Amino acid sequence: MTTAVATDVSERLRAAKRASRSIGLLDDAAKTALLDGIADALIADTARIVAANRDDLERGDAAGISAGLRDRLLLDDGRIAALASAVRDVARLPDPVGRVLDERELPGGVRLQKVSVPFGVVASIYEARPNVTVDITALALRSGNAVALRGGSAAQSTNGALIASMRKALDRAGVDADGIQTVDDFGRDGARFLMRARGLVDVLVPRGSAQLIETVVTESTVPVIETGAGVVHIVLDESAPLDWARDIVVNAKAQRPSVCNAVETVLVVRSAADRLIPPVSEALVEAGVIIHGDDAVRRLVPEAVEATEDDWATEHMSLDLSMRVVDDLDEALEHIRRYSTMHTEAIVTADDAHAERFLAEVDAAVVMANASTRFTDGGEFGFGAEVGISTQKLHARGPMGLPELTSTKWLARGAGHTRA
Amino acid sequence: MTTAVATDVSERLRAAKRASRSIGLLDDAAKTALLDGIADALIADTARIVAANRDDLERGDAAGISAGLRDRLLLDDGRIAALASAVRDVARLPDPVGRVLDERELPGGVRLQKVSVPFGVVASIYEARPNVTVDITALALRSGNAVALRGGSAAQSTNGALIASMRKALDRAGVDADGIQTVDDFGRDGARFLMRARGLVDVLVPRGSAQLIETVVTESTVPVIETGAGVVHIVLDESAPLDWARDIVVNAKAQRPSVCNAVETVLVVRSAADRLIPPVSEALVEAGVIIHGDDAVRRLVPEAVEATEDDWATEHMSLDLSMRVVDDLDEALEHIRRYSTMHTEAIVTADDAHAERFLAEVDAAVVMANASTRFTDGGEFGFGAEVGISTQKLHARGPMGLPELTSTKWLARGAGHTRA
Structure with missing residues (x-):
């Protein structure tokens, strides 16, 4: 200059x-x-x-x-x-x-x-x-x-x-x-x-x-x-009630896919995969969502395309959603640590101990149990206006x-x- | 690397x-x-x-x-x-x-x-x-x-x-x-x-x-x-009581000259110069302080050495002290805006309106009226320990x-x- x-x-x-x-x-x-x-x-x-x-x-x-x-x-x-x-x-x-x-x-x-x-x-x-x-x-x-x-x-x-x-x-x-x-x-x-x-x-x-x-x-x-990007995850735990799982995932992805609090990856615990993945995916597909699944997901969802390594790190900002089956909560936490942008992370579970463990251990601006990630928003939080959503840890974190x-x-x- | x-x-x-x-x-x-x-x-x-x-x-x-x-x-x-x-x-x-x-x-x-x-x-x-x-x-x-x-x-x-x-x-x-x-x-x-x-x-x-x-x-x-350096100022206002001015300036400079909350520059309002500068300087010299004064100060303090432009921007970290006569509070505030590192700034005054104006207008981590700048310290503030004194505005400011x-x-x- x-x-x-x-x-x-x-x-x-x-x-x-x-x-x-x-x-x-x-x-x-x-x-x-x-x-x-x-x-x-x-x-x-x-x-x-x-x-x-x-x-x-x-x-x-x-x-x-x-x-x-x-x-x-x-x-x-x-x-x-x-x-x-x-x-x-x-x-x-x-x-x-x-x-x-x-x-x-x-x-x-x-x-x-x-x-x-x-x-x-x-x-x-x-x-x-x-x-x-x-x-x-x-x-x-x-x-x-x-x-x-x-x-x-x-x-x-x-x-x-x-x-x-x-x-x-x-x-x-x-x-x-x-x-x-x-x-x-x-x-x-x-x-x-x-x-x-x-x-x-x-x-x-x-x-x-x-x-x-x-x-x-x-x-x-x-x-x-x-004010950062959101590679936002939702974990569907073994005990996740189907209606909560379906409502929250569809709301978090399809209500407004282009914003940072929209979910990008759904992680389903293996013991709940057969019970949850077909009906949740059906609702997603009905809402126009394209599911990028791993092998375990694709066995249950014929419409799913193959997920690539890139998908896990991608903020789609579209009706695309990555979905993966994990062995247990530990593997879900490990996946989140690796790919999270520390914006918003959520779990759906009926198990209070799992909910509290998730809330305590996940390092993100907003950590949720049994609520849609779309709530991460200055207006929803009652601030009246929003300067942005901070994904850093100094001074301000979250909306x-x-x-x-x-x-x-x-x-x-x-x-x-x-x-x- | x-x-x-x-x-x-x-x-x-x-x-x-x-x-x-x-x-x-x-x-x-x-x-x-x-x-x-x-x-x-x-x-x-x-x-x-x-x-x-x-x-x-x-x-x-x-x-x-x-x-x-x-x-x-x-x-x-x-x-x-x-x-x-x-x-x-x-x-x-x-x-x-x-x-x-x-x-x-x-x-x-x-x-x-x-x-x-x-x-x-x-x-x-x-x-x-x-x-x-x-x-x-x-x-x-x-x-x-x-x-x-x-x-x-x-x-x-x-x-x-x-x-x-x-x-x-x-x-x-x-x-x-x-x-x-x-x-x-x-x-x-x-x-x-x-x-x-x-x-x-x-x-x-x-x-x-x-x-x-x-x-x-x-x-x-x-x-x-x-956690920054302290080019710390004390303003002696027209109405500053002599004993407060003397006690505070000597304490702020001589108690521990090598630390960041020690005063580096004293600004004396012209109408108080004749009344305050000779006795305050006498006490300073007695404490071993070397005064770097402008012309107006040197007319009143024979021991003072000549202040250079550099002095105003210097954190001496020693028994050296810069001293300058200013026309009024406005000029004092202007000097502080120019040279302050936004650590601690103080005024000595009996005029409440001047004190409150100083507290409101000065942009620093700690702004004081009628107290020694040496109080800027995690221990003194009652924190029990101190991580450092932040001179930035994000996240933490002051001790x-x-x-x-x-x-x-x-x-x-x-x-x-x-x-x-």
Whole structure:
């Protein structure tokens, strides 16, 4: 990257940092009003945003983008109204800043408080989904942070229009508009700089494909919250009731196959294979699922295709499902340790000891007994909004709500106290 | 690094990971007994450890190491007894694992619990201080983790003897001894591998110089907890009572100048300069402090040497202190934003509004009004032990206790629940 680019990006991040100081001091009501102002601005600017989006779509069509990508890129009046409405929802969530998380008085009388504070500048690198631009900005501002964005280049015009609209709303509210920054116009150099902007970016949240996240985690020197892929397993134990097994597996695979909490692999304990695999598979096939089975599965399910070694490590994100017979719970746990991305893992069992062993021993953000893996979701967990689902162990693990966009600091109040 | 080295280090980390699974399931009493066993083993092996330490000292003497380094390297009967006693103290701290941090029932009836769990494998890269070898191992095991260590090469024989002794104690307790691993024998390659061992090292805590920490933060792809340097400031406000100002500044600088919570720079608001600088400086000079002052300070303190631009960014770790006159609180805050390492910052003031403004606006792990910066310490905060003082904003900020060596996971218990 040229020195000129580095200087320009750095100047924007410095401006974001300056803005973060005043945004961090806004009170609850001011932040709610600010987000309502953003929602109003998005509605008022709908025509301009749709026109910018049309530019992106035309470029995309010329480049021959897929129907899926085109749909994720598309904004129309209805989708903009939905975005604005989501911003108003975030505006009404409890303020995550200023919570007193710990309080103690030292023997000499110094009073200590641990309080939640904004991070400062939250950055995000994501793909060509314009809704993320608005979503992350609303969540960051609600938690008192400035934001620095790098979206997919296929959405650059749309993001530009969305950001211009939101910055205008900050301006109108008397808030430093530099609290929303984009580095989209610097292409990959912008992303590269964000990942290495120690001291300017306080936390970086990548959102998108496993490959994008891997790149960000590997190349960043700023702190990253990893929101990861889900190679999600469900174990059907010897004692699993058929109706629970069938309902949970079908729900976890077929309700929304393209999301990270959808199940990818079902492991059936051998002693339950004859009893469970035929009826569960029948329900799956009825729901349009293609089963990739090992030999034992294929003996019971004629429709199953042959599972390859790759299947066990694959997040299909489609109606494909890998299925394997394991000797016992130990072998199921061993398989999960090997292939799990530590997102969500579940067991279906009527045996409480097996359920509790599974809950204790499996190392994942969310471990479930007798519930669908589709419950791993900020909305389902009652957080009101979701920043992403963390698959790392530092800071936040599992669905992240607004509090996960804050850090802490200790406040100490004395009266001339010195240490003995 | 050669493939053979990578394979060997990787095999050790895999063994640590395997061991972490059983260590993570140990209950409170078992972990207490395990640590007591380690303390016993260290005492029993004192002669062997002292002999190994003599090897390191001889090598060090031949290489002409400094008196300070030699002293940090030295272990004798008394120091080993103190180490063992510190292990027994950690053994008696409350178990940080299994705390229920959140509990909720979803509308459909799925019961959710957020519980604290061990990280898995905690790694540390540190300098030639053999006490850190024992210290980190005890803290990691007490919190249910396995540990992978890379100490300074100057202490390699000593660390080898300490680790052999501690591994023997694990063996005796029927705990997988692979829960304590060293990569010391692989030199820098060992450190390099640790920093990139994604999936094998769950968290890496560097301890040592600013340079070591910078290297680890920049080169690591595994999650790091940064324990940082302290360029610590104290602001003497217009209304600062002289006795508070004098007591706090002298305590913060002279009590133990070589530690990270010692003050490095005093900023005096101009309107209080004539009143405060002469008596505070007199007390400092009496305590042996060398003041590096700007022009305004030097006019009032004949003993002061001239402060250079470098002084403001320097963690002296000695009886040197930088001192500067600022126009007002705004200029003090600006100076702190520019030079702070976000460790600890303090103000001395009788003006509550100024104190509260300082507490709200300063971005640091610990922000103080009218107390000595020396209070930033796990022991002083009542944690019973200290893993380090985090200067980052993710996961942990400020003095870290045992709970900061745990992650969390969500447990979900249902009865065949599916998502609507």
